[in-house]
Amino acid sequence: MKKASIISIGNELLSGQTIDTNAPYLKRKLLKCGIPTVSSFTVGDSEEAIVRALRLSAEEADFIIVTGGLGPTDDDLTRQAFADFLGDELVCDGEQLGKIEDYFKSRGYKMLENNKIQAMIPKSAEAIDNDRGTAPGILANYQGKILAALPGVPSEMKKMFKVSVLPLLKTSSGGQYIVTKRLKCFGTGESNIAEMLGGLMDRNRNPLINITVEFGVITLYIIATAEDENTAREMVEAESKVLTEKLGDYLFGYDDETLAGVVGKKLTDQKKTVATAESCTGGLVAKLLTDPAGASEYFKQGWVTYSNESKTEQLGVDAELIEKNGAVSEEVAAEMAKGAMERASADFAIAITGIAGPGGGSENKPVGLVYISIASPHKQITKRFVFLHERGFVRLRTAKTALNILRTQFLI
Amino acid sequence: MKKASIISIGNELLSGQTIDTNAPYLKRKLLKCGIPTVSSFTVGDSEEAIVRALRLSAEEADFIIVTGGLGPTDDDLTRQAFADFLGDELVCDGEQLGKIEDYFKSRGYKMLENNKIQAMIPKSAEAIDNDRGTAPGILANYQGKILAALPGVPSEMKKMFKVSVLPLLKTSSGGQYIVTKRLKCFGTGESNIAEMLGGLMDRNRNPLINITVEFGVITLYIIATAEDENTAREMVEAESKVLTEKLGDYLFGYDDETLAGVVGKKLTDQKKTVATAESCTGGLVAKLLTDPAGASEYFKQGWVTYSNESKTEQLGVDAELIEKNGAVSEEVAAEMAKGAMERASADFAIAITGIAGPGGGSENKPVGLVYISIASPHKQITKRFVFLHERGFVRLRTAKTALNILRTQFLI
Numbered sequence: 001m002k003k004a005s006i007i008s009i010g011n012e013l014l015s016g017q018t019i020d021t022n023a024p025y026l027k028r029k030l031l032k033c034g035i036p037t038v039s040s041f042t043v044g045d046s047e048e049a050i051v052r053a054l055r056l057s058a059e060e061a062d063f064i065i066v067t068g069g070l071g072p073t074d075d076d077l078t079r080q081a082f083a084d085f086l087g088d089e090l091v092c093d094g095e096q097l098g099k100i101e102d103y104f105k106s107r108g109y110k111m112l113e114n115n116k117i118q119a120m121i122p123k124s125a126e127a128i129d130n131d132r133g134t135a136p137g138i139l140a141n142y143q144g145k146i147l148a149a150l151p152g153v154p155s156e157m158k159k160m161f162k163v164s165v166l167p168l169l170k171t172s173s174g175g176q177y178i179v180t181k182r183l184k185c186f187g188t189g190e191s192n193i194a195e196m197l198g199g200l201m202d203r204n205r206n207p208l209i210n211i212t213v214e215f216g217v218i219t220l221y222i223i224a225t226a227e228d229e230n231t232a233r234e235m236v237e238a239e240s241k242v243l244t245e246k247l248g249d250y251l252f253g254y255d256d257e258t259l260a261g262v263v264g265k266k267l268t269d270q271k272k273t274v275a276t277a278e279s280c281t282g283g284l285v286a287k288l289l290t291d292p293a294g295a296s297e298y299f300k301q302g303w304v305t306y307s308n309e310s311k312t313e314q315l316g317v318d319a320e321l322i323e324k325n326g327a328v329s330e331e332v333a334a335e336m337a338k339g340a341m342e343r344a345s346a347d348f349a350i351a352i353t354g355i356a357g358p359g360g361g362s363e364n365k366p367v368g369l370v371y372i373s374i375a376s377p378h379k380q381i382t383k384r385f386v387f388l389h390e391r392g393f394v395r396l397r398t399a400k401t402a403l404n405i406l407r408t409q410f411l412i
Numbered sequence: 413m414k415k416a417s418i419i420s421i422g423n424e425l426l427s428g429q430t431i432d433t434n435a436p437y438l439k440r441k442l443l444k445c446g447i448p449t450v451s452s453f454t455v456g457d458s459e460e461a462i463v464r465a466l467r468l469s470a471e472e473a474d475f476i477i478v479t480g481g482l483g484p485t486d487d488d489l490t491r492q493a494f495a496d497f498l499g500d501e502l503v504c505d506g507e508q509l510g511k512i513e514d515y516f517k518s519r520g521y522k523m524l525e526n527n528k529i530q531a532m533i534p535k536s537a538e539a540i541d542n543d544r545g546t547a548p549g550i551l552a553n554y555q556g557k558i559l560a561a562l563p564g565v566p567s568e569m570k571k572m573f574k575v576s577v578l579p580l581l582k583t584s585s586g587g588q589y590i591v592t593k594r595l596k597c598f599g600t601g602e603s604n605i606a607e608m609l610g611g612l613m614d615r616n617r618n619p620l621i622n623i624t625v626e627f628g629v630i631t632l633y634i635i636a637t638a639e640d641e642n643t644a645r646e647m648v649e650a651e652s653k654v655l656t657e658k659l660g661d662y663l664f665g666y667d668d669e670t671l672a673g674v675v676g677k678k679l680t681d682q683k684k685t686v687a688t689a690e691s692c693t694g695g696l697v698a699k700l701l702t703d704p705a706g707a708s709e710y711f712k713q714g715w716v717t718y719s720n721e722s723k724t725e726q727l728g729v730d731a732e733l734i735e736k737n738g739a740v741s742e743e744v745a746a747e748m749a750k751g752a753m754e755r756a757s758a759d760f761a762i763a764i765t766g767i768a769g770p771g772g773g774s775e776n777k778p779v780g781l782v783y784i785s786i787a788s789p790h791k792q793i794t795k796r797f798v799f800l801h802e803r804g805f806v807r808l809r810t811a812k813t814a815l816n817i818l819r820t821q822f823l824i
Contacts, residue, residue: 014451018436019431020436023428024431024432036427039454180429210457287693296718301716301726303713304688304714393567
């Protein structure tokens with residue numbers, strides 16, 4: 001199998017002030033064509049560092065894609081590093097120089113002296129056309145490996161990669177294909193999922209399964225490798241079927257699907273509506289439910305009742321009940337849900353009351369204590385949770401947990 | 413000057429399906445303490461690849477920070493790679509094992525056999541406590557260099573880095589100091605800000621100024637380098653003073669301050685309260701206003717009135733007015749704000765109605781059209797905007813614009 005390595009160049013990447021989205025983009029595109037990336041490097045604007053990264057990449061990869069360092073200024077050193085690595089001199093590419101001159105002329109700008117350097121290419125390499133900017137790319141061959149240098153500007157890089165690099169890699173990759181699929185779960189822990197899958201998690205299997213977790217959402221990646229795309233796709237689908245059965249209720253969606261998106265789709269399909277009554281999540285559940293386009297089909301009305309008075313005035317929660325049990329209590333959560341459902345004439349209501357922190361906790365009611373209540377005309381579920389984390393996490397985890405209860409217990 | 417290298421581990425990073433935010437975070441934090449990152453590597457879940465990256469990092473860096481690969485499953489290989497690299501065996505850390513057992517006990521979960529491996533640490537290394545998850549980190553010494561392994565989960569990683577790793581690096585770094593400060597602006601474009609600053613943007617100055625922009629928020633980074641921390645800090649503060657004067661009203665805060673946080677603080681200081689009435693933003697403004705701890709001081713009540721009926725029933729917007737002007741109109745926005753202010757007995761109300769898209773647009777009312785109205789007892793401002801972007805952007809940009817109008821026009 002042919003393998004790739006990516007090198008991202010730029011001091012702004014090493015200072016952490018710019019997030020590199022080029023490398024993930026290239027990795028996804030390469031993987032789709034069956035070319036896994038085995039390593040990626042980020043180095044600064046230094047010729048020595050770029051040459052070193054090229055050497056390391058060439059040790060393990062067949063295709064090396066470099067982004068950045070092709071601009072006209074003194075800190076753009078990819079051209080020089082390529083020449084050094086290839087043992088070549090830089091020569092002016094007359095065709096590219098003409099294109100750069102045209103670029104400035106057509107925009108009525110004066111071409112600066114330092115733009116000329118952008119037409120310099122290592123002698124044994126070819127230029128890659130860039131119709132969106134002044135920096136051509138570089139395509140070179142090194143001991144049978146393909147090296148490409150592309151600009152760091154994402155829109156220029158993507159266009160040039162798709163048009164001029166990817167087709168070449170496809171024909172050279174020797175036809176191995178990788179197909180991936182993501183399965184998304186909620187409601188249990190990573191280790192429990194791993195135990196449920198048992199031998200399927202074996203590192204030497206094909207398809208391979210990887211697990212990641214964020215804010216309670218567990219993502220399983222199925223990665224199948226085969227000699228043609230159809231076979232890889234069939235392997236992924238077969239594996240997905242097995243996993244789907246094993247995961248049962250924990251599984252809520254595939255690939256880019258979100259918990260709120262799946263809940264919204266189920267509500268739309270079932271022609272049902274929902275209302276929200278939120279205290280500590282402060283509108284987050286409503287925000288998530290209205291993220292998808294078409295949310296007006298199912299989202300009726302939301303209340304953010306932060307104060308005790310607003311819980312009473314807006315949702316009709318008995319003031320004495322709040323006095324007796326406290327605003328963060330099972331009883332108040334249940335009344336909020338009922339009030340929201342009735343006042344919005346919705347089929348379901350989600351109510352949340354809790355202590356997101358960092359202040360406001362006590363021994364009996366610690367920070368992270370949350371009550372979630374979901375009501376329908378025939379059924380109501382109210383649950384207590386303690387999420388031990390900082391405020392933002394407690395709020396997001398609470399919102400997702402509420403959506404998941406609605407999904408698994410009411411939208412069956 | 414001491415230098416750092418970062419290694420990010422995970423097949424999901426190499427497949428491009430997860431964007432690595434850990435490395436940029438670490439790079440920023442390190443740079444703040446005068447420790448530049450000279451390279452960063454991304455490698456897969458392979459012991460061999462991790463060991464190789466450790467070797468490369470050790471060649472050029474004094475501090476090596478590794479994230480990921482500390483989970484309980486078979487594809488978590490950082491522990492083994494550290495042991496291999498250090499020439500050490502893995503031993504069970506009794507204290508950490510106890511903590512992991514407690515973690516499960518306190519949550520009422522059964523601890524699984526595979527969680528025990530998380531207590532294994534190379535013999536010559538120390539464990540780093542993790543109070544948010546089950547994976548302790550690893551702190552080791554290799555030929556005078558400091559190596560740290562942290563979990564890949566960002567919230568766990570950040571906490572552990574700040575508490576247990578950074579203080580150690582600070583005392584070991586010595587030398588040159590870099591102090592940075594961020595100035596955050598809203599309400600104009602990047603090029604206008606650059607023009608306002610003129611020669612201050614020169615690339616050869618110290619302090620240096622960098623600009624980034626996201627969702628309308630323009631961040632200016634002041635970066636000062638000096639041989640001692642005090643001098644660097646004084647340089648930053650002097651520059652900050654100059655910029656603060658030049659930026660005027662556009663400047664809303666510094667460093668980690670957010671627009672909603674600044675608005676919340678002003679409301680608290682002025683002992684004022686706010687209510688929200690949202691249509692297309694679906695609770696996002698309420699969510700942002702309640703992000704800060706202590707939001708109950710100023711946040712009175714929020715409505716998410718997605719449907720026409722709920723605008724009438726909940727906020728008292730005249731049904732005929734909606735019929736005549738449409739729900740997305742200046743008149744309806746103004747009525748929503750008044751209704752919310754009165755019904756919540758709040759000092760201010762923010763109302764939003766618009767077309768977030770992708771559907772629902774027409775020639776007269778295109779996707780991205782938004783009306784924002786802010787009401788106080790003595791003053792009301794209603795403004796029309798068209799934000800040409802996808803749904804998520806329109807919603808966030810709208811919410812931030814509304815907060816900015818409240819900040820600049822009402823909370824003076």
